[in-house]
Amino acid sequence: MNNPEQNKKIENLKIPAHVAIIMDGNGRWAKKRLLPRKLGHRAGAEKLRQVVRWCADYNIKYLTVYAFSTENWQRSQDEVNSLMNLIIEFFSKYEDELRAEGVQLRFIGELSDLPAKSLEVVKRAEHDSQERNRIILNIALSYGSRQEIVRACKLYGKALQNGALTSDQLTIDNFSDFLYTADLPDPDLLIRPGGEQRISNFLLWQLSYTEIYFIDKLWPDFSKEDLLQALAEYSRRDRRYGDAR
Ligand code: FPP
Numbered sequence: 001m002n003n004p005e006q007n008k009k010i011e012n013l014k015i016p017a018h019v020a021i022i023m024d025g026n027g028r029w030a031k032k033r034l035l036p037r038k039l040g041h042r043a044g045a046e047k048l049r050q051v052v053r054w055c056a057d058y059n060i061k062y063l064t065v066y067a068f069s070t071e072n073w074q075r076s077q078d079e080v081n082s083l084m085n086l087i088i089e090f091f092s093k094y095e096d097e098l099r100a101e102g103v104q105l106r107f108i109g110e111l112s113d114l115p116a117k118s119l120e121v122v123k124r125a126e127h128d129s130q131e132r133n134r135i136i137l138n139i140a141l142s143y144g145s146r147q148e149i150v151r152a153c154k155l156y157g158k159a160l161q162n163g164a165l166t167s168d169q170l171t172i173d174n175f176s177d178f179l180y181t182a183d184l185p186d187p188d189l190l191i192r193p194g195g196e197q198r199i200s201n202f203l204l205w206q207l208s209y210t211e212i213y214f215i216d217k218l219w220p221d222f223s224k225e226d227l228l229q230a231l232a233e234y235s236r237r238d239r240r241y242g243d244a245r
Pocket of ligand 1: 024029066
């Protein structure tokens, strides 16, 4: 928070409680530099590290990022392995920093699909961070939103079967309790860098009233100024939630 110009800008902004980000463009970032894709993901992970710090400094309470989709398993074995290893490395290397920054970690997605070592590392990182509360970093891994909704329906079916809930009692709120994001508020702002303008099976239910901000810049190039621009745009938006005001 050492740039006075940026500090001044943030003072006048409406700060969203929950920001979600689709971290897109790592592969193209690497290609432009004639580097292997895995180095693009590495640069993307470093960017995530910075963005967590900026968001915490701006008092954003929740940050949810799309790190690996259900569909990403179809990428080359080499790329999948490098992403899985990057996850292991990241949480070992930055454990102290994440603690010092007060970052509580949560992971959403079909975590049982992860290789044993990656699963062990994320579970431990999550467990060890539960007392921290400056910012909650929610990382989607092996995540697909349609899959999440089907999983929620199955859990709801079980609740029906065991009598915990009748069909008449089902509401939007208690259906949300069956999602991975049960105890998180819905995102206020979704940022998608990388130039594509789509949601890509990310938080379909939770994004119902989220403001969306697309930016034509690759994720590793995303800057603090870009974050400020996104927050400025969010501040200007009029959120009516379907109301005619
Ligand atoms: C999409 O860009 C990005 C991914 C599939 C991976 C995102 C992962 C990270 C930023 C690293 C996360 C690390 C940790 C520790 C959570 P793409 O590869 O599809 O880019 P392209 O569209 O340019 O090919």
